[in-house]
Amino acid sequence: MMQVFNGLEKAQRPAAVALGCFDGLHKGHQAVIRKAVTEKANGLVPSVFTFPESPLAELTGRGKPRLMSNTLKEKMLEDLGVEALYLAPFAAVKDLPPEAFVEEILKNTLRAEKVFCGYNYHFGAGGTAGKEELKALCRPRGIQVCDLPPVTLEGAPVSSTRIRKALEKGGARQARELLGHPFSYDFEVVHGRHIGHLMGTPTLNQVFPEDYLVPRYGVYASLVSFDQVVTYGVTNIGVKPTVGAEEKPLSETWMPDYDGEALYGKMVKTELLEFIRPEKRFGGLEELRAMILKNGEQARGIAEKEIKYIRKQQESM
Structure with a gap:
């Protein structure tokens, strides 16, 4: 059974951590999470670090329309094989510089030994750091970083924006192809x-x-x-x-x-x-x-x- 932590509770065992907002849990998100889940065979706890609410909504008061409820997200993450879900209050991390995020959150709190993210992942105060900064900061701390290329459909990356546009036009079937559900x-x-x-x-x-x-x-x-x-x-x-x-x-x-x-x-x-x-x-x-x-x-x-x-x-x- 997947454990859900509503905060930044310290992990008990080394982990493989998937990072992202994961709204909708579309095919691109699933690819990142499945890579983390495969690390269970290497003794790491398959984990996800995300937020219960939209970071954009927390920052501006208005985020993009949600594609999935937290309850449906939790059920699907468990079905994918995730064993630990960290729902971090955005306020607790939004002002952390990139280096502090890697040191305090990934290394000390989550005990991450491997980290997985999408090609367009950003982190740190103001979202100023990307995957290359993540690799540079994790390397001296002994944390491996795997950034996955986009999953494409009809020649374009699968994204939450494409899914929203499809649904706004009534494209339930197209949205399903992008989501994978x-x-x-x-x-x-x-x-x-x-x-x-x-x-x-x-x-x-x-x-x-x-x-x-x-x-x-x-x-x-x-x-x-x-x-x-x-x-x-x-x-x-x-x-x-x-x-x-x-x-x-x-x-x-x-x-x-x-x-x-x-x-x-x-x-x-x-x-x-x-x-x-x-x-x-x-x-x-x-x-x-x-x-x-x-x-x-x-x-x-x-x-x-x-x-x-x-x-x-x-x-x-």
Whole structure:
């Protein structure tokens, strides 16, 4: 089981440390982390040093929209084989000169013997130092540094910026190719206007936090998972213009094959698989209901293979 340290607790054993913000844990991030995990065979603890919040948001009060919650990030890091996750308060390190960061954090606190980072990694006060400075400072301290080249897709580096742009255009499939997994969120299920119940099609409502990326408004094929349940869904993201606009962007998901208990208050994971259509205003609830049923059949076809694969994995565990 992965240990999570909400601070700068001193490591008990020598470590291989992956460095980065890792928002979204895309394919480039995964390449860095997997290299650190391979060092377990050499007796080092596979570790990740990152921040619970965006450094840019901490510095300016406004960061780029987040691609992943901390809970989803922690689960995926554990699945990748990370054994120690350090969620450092940015305030505790933001003013450290590069040399102090290497000496106090990497060497003395994390007990790093090997360090892994991406090609564009920066550190130290003001983010003034890069991978070459990291190598120069680590070398005399006996710490090996491995900087990985970018992972590319269609001739360009995989990046969080590319993923955000794809999602803002409704490119859920393209975002998945860049991420290596579907764009997901695990917000609490809240009460909506109960329009779904009136239509005989119960839905779950999740509100996007202000700092989270909101994909293009529209309808998506999705997967929904909670407890041991995995089912497909039809997810509308937007303000629901047919039934009265919402104040904040909302994710509303209809799960055709689910007839269990209400999920209010639960943290439910929703994964966007593919964009089906833009959000639009319908003439009334019957027209809306007919379109949702049609979208349900489309979503079923898209999600069917995904669900079979997930259930097969669950059975083998």
